[in-house]
Amino acid sequence: MENGHPPGASTDGDEGTSPPTVLSGTGEIGEPVRTAQGATYTRTMTPEPTPRPRLVDVAREAGVSVATASRALGKGSELIRADTRDHVRQVARRLGYRVNPVARSLRLSTTGHIGMVVPSIGNPFFMELVAQVEHCLAERGLNLLLADARMSVAHEDHLLRSLESGAVDGLVVAPCHETYSTPALERAAAHVPTVQLDRGVQLDVPMVGVDDPHGIRTLLDHLAERGVERIALLSNTGSNVSSVTRVRAARAVAEELGMRLDPDDIIECSFSVDEAGAAVNRVLDRSGAVPDAFLCLNDLLAIGAITALRGRGIAVPERVQVTGFDDIQFAALMRPTITTLHQPLDAIADRGVSILMGDDDSTGRIHIEGTLVERESTRRRPGAVGE
Amino acid sequence: MENGHPPGASTDGDEGTSPPTVLSGTGEIGEPVRTAQGATYTRTMTPEPTPRPRLVDVAREAGVSVATASRALGKGSELIRADTRDHVRQVARRLGYRVNPVARSLRLSTTGHIGMVVPSIGNPFFMELVAQVEHCLAERGLNLLLADARMSVAHEDHLLRSLESGAVDGLVVAPCHETYSTPALERAAAHVPTVQLDRGVQLDVPMVGVDDPHGIRTLLDHLAERGVERIALLSNTGSNVSSVTRVRAARAVAEELGMRLDPDDIIECSFSVDEAGAAVNRVLDRSGAVPDAFLCLNDLLAIGAITALRGRGIAVPERVQVTGFDDIQFAALMRPTITTLHQPLDAIADRGVSILMGDDDSTGRIHIEGTLVERESTRRRPGAVGE
């Protein structure tokens, strides 16, 4: 019954409707389509998962072309008549249109994402660095794609490889290792704009971090003013450039200041607070003479040192003074609070992101000076008011 | 010399160079093209920005169609002959081909990114939560797009709006505010799969967090065992559900245990450690009678409380005991170390991500029990060995 047409009539009837209806073959050209549509639209009780409107839907609804619609919503807005623009915008709002960021990215070949890879996201210092970078990016309307290398060069390589292949517009990296991270970083930097933060491998990739020698000098000056004549140095294992630089600076400045820093009193220990404590105990057990101060290369080590010292009944800062480095949040929470060198992470992050975005055409290595934060783990200045 | 062709020959010679080869038309079919190519390749001194190879380049080089190339590199690999597959792969490797993730995302309408929004990235607790989520995602090959709401519901709304529009496959949110975050969260959840972590607004969006009543009960039991008869409670301002739930549980359990918890001894203060200290001082100044213990609703508050107490010469835990909640890193670093309720953030994150990915079809609110960590801020159990 439905197909009760003379066979001959259907011959060219399908030509016009080819795409949607294919070979409906019937004589009632538009009939089946409209009916079908109407039926679907009206009677279906399904939650009607309203397919997300595309630009073309907005354009059609507004009675303009996609080009005009695009211009109305995007940046060509000054090229079109104000009323068309407003009309399109209104239609877009009514339809709940949102541009598809992925399609936009493909077209523009820019994602608005910045990747960041840190050695260990569990380390308070890097957490704070991440927070600062996130803020800088947010200010510029960029998103942060965060990845944790988990202290593994292999994993870092893997992450960078994934990120460098087009997922991000730029890369912020705090390399795991001074030398082993180099190949991955070089490859990554060859693919996408990259900047190194906090530490950097020897590569022609911009890097911005704190001024380590300046920081060490500041701390040692501070200690010298407080009567310290002999120090021990607590460094972390794993050769990252910062450590090496800081140790070297400490040796030089100590000598310059006439302070005693025995090679045996330069101790390497892992990041863990406990191990720092163990290292301190080793120093104390070894030599009868206790150093006047422990210069710790980061705040976590300082915490470990202070805890160990107090555990042995050695008063901090009265008998032995302790300094940290970085000024992580907890440095102000410990008792005693820790005298340390504040890293201007906001400035470091900002500078790094600026370079990445091309707002700042600096190149090479940039070192920003930190500032001393005097707290309770060192004594008050002799002769200071109230002492 | 090089151009030693009869003038007539050159007429259509340039025509052929228009695209790459097309209709070279001349007798010397490939000649001009090859020369031009060779010249460019050999003589140009520019850094040769080698346009990144696309799939079509690999296909052409391998002598197959893009379809085949795609299958060889992607998942259709079992449908094609092994040797073609290997050949294509080899060519791809030689050319340094990497699929364009954006194009892939557009085609597949899936990004491989998961967005995460936290109230404050500077808060150690959320930092640790972020770290756990990152790990769970990394295990599944997903990327983390991290955003900080900076304690602002408006900002949170903005971030969610941006993320929900197609940039991510799923959303992990720790809402800023118990009620004000609701609209934004509801909208977001309507656009993309969403799960709430740690806290949740009243909405039909799955949420997974610690079991607050259980945690509070555990802590109060611990305190009761240690002779505590009167407690004060330090809560944080800003109504998030957790706080309210914990306070309610504390009242109920305290009564049940016969502990005294005066309404005046339930103090709200901001997250800051300093303010916690101030709050403690207020309590102590007000009433002559000092509570036996401070039940703090998070570790930061506990740190503030301990510092304030010790600052007034009140021994912790001898005279007053203190408990925290969360077990952030610093809880084990403070002196005294803090007895607290450990939140199983790894399990919470894992469960949340599982739900998000559809591996776990749980719905509603899921509460995972934490575990007590006994440290120095509470006394040793009376009658315990060695006491």
Place this chain on the structure above:
DNA sequence: TTGTATGCGTTATCAC
């Protein structure tokens, strides 16, 4: 000022 048409790089659906 607006519209038409093309391409961004993939994957999947058909034919062959």
Place this chain on the structure above:
DNA sequence: GTGATAACGCATACAA
């Protein structure tokens, strides 16, 4: 098994 081709959703060069 493999190849042509249509989307995916958008922005712009070029035409009108």
